[in-house]
Amino acid sequence: MTESSLARTLGKPWRALRFWQHGSGGTNPDTDDELLQGIVETTPDCIQVVARDGSVIHMNLAGLKMIEAESITEVEGKSILVLIAPEDREVWQASHERVCTGAKLSWEFGLMGLRGTRRHMETHAAPIEMPDGTIAQLAITRDITERKQAETRQKALLDELHHRVKNNMQALGGLIRASQREATSEETRQALASASERVDAMAAAHQALYGADDVHTVDGHELIGRVCATVQGAFGSGLEIKTDTAEGVRLQNDAAVPVALILNELLTNAFKYGRSGRDCVYVAVRLSRENEGLILVVEDDGPGFEPRETGRRASGLGLVRALVKQIGGTLAIRSQNGTTVALRLSRSRQIMPGSTA
Numbered sequence: 001m002t003e004s005s006l007a008r009t010l011g012k013p014w015r016a017l018r019f020w021q022h023g024s025g026g027t028n029p030d031t032d033d034e035l036l037q038g039i040v041e042t043t044p045d046c047i048q049v050v051a052r053d054g055s056v057i058h059m060n061l062a063g064l065k066m067i068e069a070e071s072i073t074e075v076e077g078k079s080i081l082v083l084i085a086p087e088d089r090e091v092w093q094a095s096h097e098r099v100c101t102g103a104k105l106s107w108e109f110g111l112m113g114l115r116g117t118r119r120h121m122e123t124h125a126a127p128i129e130m131p132d133g134t135i136a137q138l139a140i141t142r143d144i145t146e147r148k149q150a151e152t153r154q155k156a157l158l159d160e161l162h163h164r165v166k167n168n169m170q171a172l173g174g175l176i177r178a179s180q181r182e183a184t185s186e187e188t189r190q191a192l193a194s195a196s197e198r199v200d201a202m203a204a205a206h207q208a209l210y211g212a213d214d215v216h217t218v219d220g221h222e223l224i225g226r227v228c229a230t231v232q233g234a235f236g237s238g239l240e241i242k243t244d245t246a247e248g249v250r251l252q253n254d255a256a257v258p259v260a261l262i263l264n265e266l267l268t269n270a271f272k273y274g275r276s277g278r279d280c281v282y283v284a285v286r287l288s289r290e291n292e293g294l295i296l297v298v299e300d301d302g303p304g305f306e307p308r309e310t311g312r313r314a315s316g317l318g319l320v321r322a323l324v325k326q327i328g329g330t331l332a333i334r335s336q337n338g339t340t341v342a343l344r345l346s347r348s349r350q351i352m353p354g355s356t357a
């Protein structure tokens with residue numbers, strides 16, 4: 001590119017920028033200009049300056065290529081809004097206005113090239129004072145179309161995977177319930193009923209995992225709510241659950257299914273033993289932060305019991321203890337005016353990927 005065209009496309013903002021950063025006393029303006037012009041013209045990102053009224057003041061070569069312009073004259077002095085996807089124009093304009101009044105901002109938007117190609121862009125913008133004293137937007141804008149497409153493909157795959165897990169769990173629950181109906185002994189029927197309830201609790205945990213925006217953690221409020229609703233659905237009016245979950249409490253994904261199973265066992269026990277002749281047992285479920293970790297408390301108003309460490313390993317509490325160990329937590333059972341079970345998960349002892357019981 002010739003000196004004159006470089007100066008035409010880049011000289012003004014560069015001088016404004018240099019003035020903005022160092023004052024007017026640069027030591028070697030010509031070398032500085034050339035260096036910056038070289039950087040601006042070789043970067044693969046779009047660098048542009050847009051006046052407060054939305055007209056394009058400058059755009060580098062990479063930017064012109066992205067908007068499918070042959071030369072700067074196709075856009076110089078014209079509104080940049082025609083290049084912004086209609087659905088993103090309002091946000092773009094509001095962000096531009098904020099930048100021109102002093103904010104530094106980043107945002108994403110759809111770009112429509114002059115020949116009709118659509119791209120997804122990510123822009124980082126800052127205000128810049130122009131030589132005439134007006135404030136314009138200086139932005140470095142990156143084409144993230146490929147990344148967005150990869151994210152969309154990944155999301156579609158994950159959705160499909162979740163869908164299959166959900167279907168498989170439903171099918172598994174259905175199979176167990178069918179066996180339960182055919183069982184001849186009461187003991188077998190009970191065992192199969194517990195198994196299908198456990199599968200339902202795991203399915204509830206999976207539902208909470210799908211909805212998560214964050215891929216590593218699950219929202220405690222949603223997880224607890226889903227499991228309680230599932231257990232409530234199984235036991236009906238014999239069980240009244242009141243939940244209290246602190247805002248923003250999140251659990252590691254790996255802890256979601258164990259916590260759902262633990263809660264299922266505790267609620268099932270409250271229903272089975274807490275009513276003791278009454279129509280209904282009242283259970284309070286609380287999830288909150290404690291020091292650096294989390295505490296889940298399940299409290300019923302039943303007769304209580306004397307907890308023994310050496311129960312059947314396969315029984316509900318045996319399973320609970322094994323799961324608590326697996327997720328590196330501690331369990332405390334207190335029986336006084338009902339039963340209170342507290343599960344503590346310290347942040348440092350939350351399970352690491354691949355750990356086992």
Ligand SMILES: Nc1ncnc2c1ncn2[C@@H]1O[C@H](COP(=O)(O)OP(=O)(O)OP(=O)(O)O)[C@@H](O)[C@H]1O
Nearest residue numbers: 269270273274302304305311314315316317318339
């Ligand atoms: N919330 C509770 N209130 C009163 N007693 C309880 C409560 N939770 C447990 N228990 C007592 O502790 C015993 C052990 O419970 P656990 O869940 O380990 O086994 P289970 O409920 O008998 O069998 P499973 O869970 O395999 O169906 C119960 O039989 C019951 O006597």
Ligand SMILES: [Mg+2]
Nearest residue numbers: 269315316317
């Ligand atoms: Mg039990």
